Amino acid sequence: MRNLIIANWKMFYGPVKAGAWVRAFRRERLPKDLEISIAVPAVSLAAARASLGRATIPALAAQNSFWEKEGAYTGEISPSMLLEFGVSMCIVGHSERRTYLGETDEMVAKKAAALQKVGIVPVICVGETDVQRKKGQAKRVVKSQVTKAIADLKPDGRAPAVIAYEPIWAIGSGKPCSAVEAKEMHDVIRDVLEKAWGGRYRDEIRVIYGGSVTDRNIYEYVSTNGIDGALVGGASLDPRQFALLCRASTPA
Ligand code: 13P
Numbered sequence: 001m002r003n004l005i006i007a008n009w010k011m012f013y014g015p016v017k018a019g020a021w022v023r024a025f026r027r028e029r030l031p032k033d034l035e036i037s038i039a040v041p042a043v044s045l046a047a048a049r050a051s052l053g054r055a056t057i058p059a060l061a062a063q064n065s066f067w068e069k070e071g072a073y074t075g076e077i078s079p080s081m082l083l084e085f086g087v088s089m090c091i092v093g094h095s096e097r098r099t100y101l102g103e104t105d106e107m108v109a110k111k112a113a114a115l116q117k118v119g120i121v122p123v124i125c126v127g128e129t130d131v132q133r134k135k136g137q138a139k140r141v142v143k144s145q146v147t148k149a150i151a152d153l154k155p156d157g158r159a160p161a162v163i164a165y166e167p168i169w170a171i172g173s174g175k176p177c178s179a180v181e182a183k184e185m186h187d188v189i190r191d192v193l194e195k196a197w198g199g200r201y202r203d204e205i206r207v208i209y210g211g212s213v214t215d216r217n218i219y220e221y222v223s224t225n226g227i228d229g230a231l232v233g234g235a236s237l238d239p240r241q242f243a244l245l246c247r248a249s250t251p252a
Helices: 015-026 042-052 079-083 095-101 105-118 130-134 138-149 179-197 200-204 218-222 239-248
Strands: 003-008 034-039 059-062 087-092 121-126 162-165 206-210 229-232
Touching: 003 087, 003 206, 003 239, 015 034, 015 042, 015 239, 034 087, 042 059, 079 087, 079 105, 087 105, 105 121, 105 138, 121 138, 130 138, 138 179, 162 179, 179 200, 179 206, 179 218, 218 229, 218 239
Parallel strands: 003 034, 003 229, 034 059, 059 087, 087 121, 121 162, 162 206, 206 229
Antiparallel strands: none
């Protein structure tokens, strides 16, 4: 299974800057055996697609989507609308959406299932807060988040889910979770996958890590058994720095 690195621009870069980012990134040397995706703001999908043309590297991803196909849901965007831009993946349940927009596990489950139905890979984000970790609740919290999020998903098919373990205390803090600690939580996530879907899916579903990943620590994560890639925020905003990070994820 190839490693997967996803850039999450968050709320940065409208169409003008998005197009420039893509053109700059396309000029960079990239490892062949790596899957790369960029999650851009919805308003920048068209510009990113225009700059990408038919190129599939990087693949185009979205940061959110709604669970209904269409209807009276002001401001929302459906999975089939994302498909029109050639979106192949979509982040769901990012902690920032859970915190600032009140996204619940139930909403995350509905969004993930709706995406999978149209063939878009849901990238489900889970992770504990600092307080939860200090209280020894991290494993319980993440187990519950994953169990609820995958409730309506199918393990196989065109768009098997990706789980992103993003401890909230490590996001944007410059204090990454160690690869050893991340692996421990990835094992907990794999236990849930195995219990829900059977042993085969313990290793077949990709579990990636996010939180203060840079070109300096990426290799430590992806060279750890059980960590299948990374979800990268801050270090993805500069196309050259992100390309460097991608190159640093493969052995020299
Ligand atoms: P940072 O890489 O900036 O810590 O962000 C991680 C993240 O939230 C990616 O989704």
